[in-house]
Amino acid sequence: MHENCIVVHAGAGYHSKHKETEYIQLCSDACLRAAAILTQDNSKFRSINAACEAVAFLEDNHLSNAGYGSNLTLDGSVECDAGVMCGSCLRFAAVGSLSCIKNPILVAGHLLSQQIMDPFSRLGRVFPSLLVGKGALDYAVNAAGFSRIQEVEMISPSSLASWKKYKNWIDHVDKDTCHSMSLHHVSSKKARFMTPLDTVGAVCVDSFGRVASAISSGGVAMKSPGRLGQACIYSAGSWAECSPEEDGKVTESVGVITSGTGEQLIRTQLAQKCAQRVINDTLPVPLAVEASLSTDFLNSRFLNGEPDQRFAGVAGCLWRSLPFVRKRRSSEACVEIFFGHTTQSMAVAYFVDNTMKIPKSFISRKPLGRRHLVGAFSHRLLSC
Structure with missing residues (x-):
């Protein structure tokens, strides 16, 4: 067995320097x-x-765009996406x-555990991997036993204030274009603040590898009701993969979590592609991540016709x-932590x-x- 490893992020987007200390502490606490x-x-x-515990902790904090404090939809409602692999x-x-x-x-985590333990429900029906809207809520309350709360309890003062401000901006745009396309008609400075992309995520590796x-994500600000982002889409928002176990041991594993513009991440399937480059490429990890961001995303043919942003x-x-x-008398492992944006x-x-003493x-x-x-960091791990 080796040491456990945790990586978390509180989103890629724009993080106010005035709140930098709060973000740093939040991510550190999530690791712990x-x-x-x-x-x-x-x-x-x-x-x-x-x-799931790390992400749930992040969901509970108003700084993140997930769970409590999520961005609101165009009609002022809360619609969250979450996935686990x-x-x-x-x-x-x-x-x-x-x-x-x-x-x-936690609902996604419950759904995953049920899927693993009993992939087929009664009469051989396949257990679902994705539930949305009313179906997801019914499952959470009736099958998984989660408490239903009032929607207003998920709206933070800051998310409501932001929604009112953004709604005022959009209301001044030509009514004929006042839907999801409205973001292209406001100033670039306003658009920057209208699209906080602070999706949150965590990768955890246990002592066996x-x-x-x-x-988890609340989605882009002022999104159309019913819009799904990358957090709940297979291979777009997150990825986790271990080598087949030999004698009960894993020889290598990789985990990736993403943040950004959901539609672009879905079209490029960035989480899986980045993971495959990191685990299969002969390049050093930082160069593999750089190649993924450059080739699989920025220059991806699947984003042809997209805006420059x-x-x-x-x-x-x-x-x-x-x-x-043999002379070491102990097995060793190496973990390389990486990020890019x-x-x-x-x-x-x-x-x-x-x-490490602290995260x-x-x-x-x-x-x-x-x-x-x-960026990347490397640590050699001795067996426990």
């Missing part, structure tokens, strides 16, 4: 919440539970356009066991249990003129 689960939970779902069995579960549930990610990824952020880790050397900034934190948490800011920014 996940670390506690990985240490105390002895179940086979511990990496899933830890990732298990790297060991490669199963994925998600909810979309969900309201009146405090922590959407088993990985899970989880992600292409927003994406990725974060995650690559875990690999190292060849056994095309947006102005990205909030990231990571923690390697027993190797490393920071706001990465892209210099002017750069198309993207990539």
Whole structure:
């Protein structure tokens, strides 16, 4: 067994410098919440539970665009998306356009655990991997036992104030174009503030190298009701994958979580493509991430005809066991934490249990003129 590893992000977009300390502390605390689960939970779902716990913690904070404080739709309602993936069995579960549930990610986590334990329901019906709207709410309350809350309880004072401000801007736009396209008719400065992309996510690797990824989002500000973002779409918002186990051991695993413009991330399937480059490429991890952002996103043919503004952020880790050397008398592993973004900034934190005393948490800011920014950290892990 090796040390546990956690990576979290609080979104790629624009993070106010006035709130930088708050974002840094929030991400650090989320890492510690996940670390506690990985240490105390002895179940086979511990990496899933830890990732969901970290994201649920982020959902509860008004700084994030997930759960409480989510961006509001054009009509002023709350609709959340969340998804979680298990790297060991490669199963994925998600909810979309969900309201009146405090922590959407926990519903997705419950859906995933049911899918793993009992992939077929009665009469052989396939267990769902994605539920949306009323179906997701009914499942959360009636099947999973979550409490239904009033929608107003999910609206923070700041999200309501932002909605009123954005609505006023849009109301001054030509009524014939006042739908989701309205963002293209406001000034670029206003558009920057109308599109906070602070989706939140977590990747957790347990002491056996088993990985899970989880992600949650309230979606883009002033979105059309019913719109789904990348958080609930397979291979677009998150990815987790382990090598087939040999003698009960994982030799390598990778987890990726994304943030950015949902429609662009869906069309490029960025989470899976980034993960595959990182785990399969002969390039060093930072160069593999850079290649993914450049080739799979910024220059992707699937975004032909899109505006020049292409927003994406990725974060995650690559875990690999190292060849056994008898003279060391212990097995070793290496974990490489990475992040990259095309947006102005990205909030990231990571923690390697027993190797670090406290999480490393920071706001990465892209210099002017750069198309993207990539960073990585490497840690060698001794067996516990």
